[in-house]
Amino acid sequence: MGDWVCTRAQGAAACLEETLNRKLGVMVRLTFLEHDGKAHVVEAVEGETLMRAALDNNVPGIVGECGGELACATCHCYLDTALSEAIEPIGNDETAMLEGALDVTRESRLSCQVLISKRMEGATVRLPLSQT
Numbered sequence: 001m002g003d004w005v006c007t008r009a010q011g012a013a014a015c016l017e018e019t020l021n022r023k024l025g026v027m028v029r030l031t032f033l034e035h036d037g038k039a040h041v042v043e044a045v046e047g048e049t050l051m052r053a054a055l056d057n058n059v060p061g062i063v064g065e066c067g068g069e070l071a072c073a074t075c076h077c078y079l080d081t082a083l084s085e086a087i088e089p090i091g092n093d094e095t096a097m098l099e100g101a102l103d104v105t106r107e108s109r110l111s112c113q114v115l116i117s118k119r120m121e122g123a124t125v126r127l128p129l130s131q132t
């Protein structure tokens with residue numbers, strides 16, 4: 001696993017908790033929802049990316065062609081806006097890469113840039129039609 005990076009938005013206490021959870025291998029339950037409504041419930045380790053969790057669990061619709069280097073947008077997904085901003089607001093580089101993606105909405109994120117947090121427990125990650 002790479003280095004853990006805390007964000008200003010999450011605050012010091014939440015960062016410490018997530019760091020400990022990551023070291024302990026705390027699991028977070030997520031649902032990836034394909035565009036046609038097919039759901040994939042996965043258990044993912046806090047601190048890994050949504051992209052890695054999808055690929056490790058063979059979720060269709062997340063390709064991750066560039067391996068998470070922010071160079072392809074084939075890991076496009078949709079997160080509830082409030083949740084997205086609470087965990088880690090979208091960055092300028094991610095926003096720029098999304099400009100080349102299809103079916104972009106206000107809820108669009110690149111799953112390789114979203115670190116799984118305990119605050120995402122039970123969250124649904126929707127997948128775009130363009131990646132079916």
Ligand code: FES
Nearest residue numbers: 064068072073112
């Ligand atoms: S995997 Fe390429 S931008 Fe996310």
